[in-house]
Amino acid sequence: MSTAKITPSATLLSTTIRHLTFCPPPARIHYATRITRPGTVTMSSKLSDPIEVCAKQSLTTPNKLGDCPFTQRVLLTLEEKHLPYELKLVDLKNKPEWLLQISPEGKVPIVKLDEKWIPDSDVITQKLEEKFPEPSLVTPPEKASVGSKIFSTFIGFLKSKDPSDGTEQALLDELTAFNKYLEENGPFINGKEVSAADLSLGPKLYHLEIALGHYKKWSVPDSLPYLKSYMKAIFSLDSFIKTQAKIEDVIEGWRSKVEG
Numbered sequence: 001m002s003t004a005k006i007t008p009s010a011t012l013l014s015t016t017i018r019h020l021t022f023c024p025p026p027a028r029i030h031y032a033t034r035i036t037r038p039g040t041v042t043m044s045s046k047l048s049d050p051i052e053v054c055a056k057q058s059l060t061t062p063n064k065l066g067d068c069p070f071t072q073r074v075l076l077t078l079e080e081k082h083l084p085y086e087l088k089l090v091d092l093k094n095k096p097e098w099l100l101q102i103s104p105e106g107k108v109p110i111v112k113l114d115e116k117w118i119p120d121s122d123v124i125t126q127k128l129e130e131k132f133p134e135p136s137l138v139t140p141p142e143k144a145s146v147g148s149k150i151f152s153t154f155i156g157f158l159k160s161k162d163p164s165d166g167t168e169q170a171l172l173d174e175l176t177a178f179n180k181y182l183e184e185n186g187p188f189i190n191g192k193e194v195s196a197a198d199l200s201l202g203p204k205l206y207h208l209e210i211a212l213g214h215y216k217k218w219s220v221p222d223s224l225p226y227l228k229s230y231m232k233a234i235f236s237l238d239s240f241i242k243t244q245a246k247i248e249d250v251i252e253g254w255r256s257k258v259e260g
């Protein structure tokens with residue numbers, strides 16, 4: 001396990017650093033910066049116990065959040081709901097025994113809710129919505145899968161070694177369909193307000209932009225202006241800036257997929 005350092009956004013007033021073990025959560029957070037032993041980072045905008053979140057540790061920088069888009073989705077949900085949380089950074093290259101005990105698949109994110117460790121960002125965000133319904137981030141079911149094939153087609157293109165295998169076109173088709181959707185329904189998936197589907201897709205588009213730019217010298221074409229504006233808007237959210245992975249981490253995170 002390791003430590004983390006995250007710059008709080010202007011709206012978040014408390015940062016607490018604690019030891020990275022499954023010790024009981026700290027006493028109530030009181031809008032103050034408190035450093036005890038090296039360890040987790042707690043960010044809080046409310047006077048309540050922080051929610052424990054196991055997250056991927058940076059591959060490039062000690063004590064920093066790593067490059068997991070599923071974890072960022074969960075953190076964005078917590079941020080947008082103004083819920084305090086505490087990160088427990090996990091070295092996924094050297095998984096600790098306790099991780100496998102609480103999540104047999106050994107994957108992050110994992111979040112502790114009602115004294116139970118919950119894996120999988122789909123399940124976690126659903127439970128957060130049920131337990132903390134305000135402010136609502138619900139995406140209407142008919143819109144919830146908009147853009148959902150972008151991530152898999154991005155990975156197909158990223159891994160491809162054959163420029164004529166159709167993977168670039170498959171990605172372009174998905175991005176073009178999404179651009180059209182945004183033109184007609186945007187600026188966000190559910191219209192004017194950011195909702196859960198954006199918080200899932202945003203981190204994936206961030207990875208797409210960085211990884212394809214680095215490994216393929218590829219960028220989203222100018223012929224998709226609604227998509228470009230969407231990415232700009234999501235990447236500019238305070239919550240996004242606060243929870244995003246470092247560019248070097250995203251590049252390192254995809255290296256084995258590209259070179260492997």
Ligand SMILES: N[C@@H](CCC(=O)N[C@@H](CS)C(=O)NCC(=O)O)C(=O)O
Nearest residue numbers: 068069070106107108109120121122
């Ligand atoms: N379906 C899961 C996917 C989580 C996932 O794949 N996490 C990656 C990091 S981004 C992981 O923990 N990988 C470790 C491994 O596969 O051993 C979710 O939505 O939370």
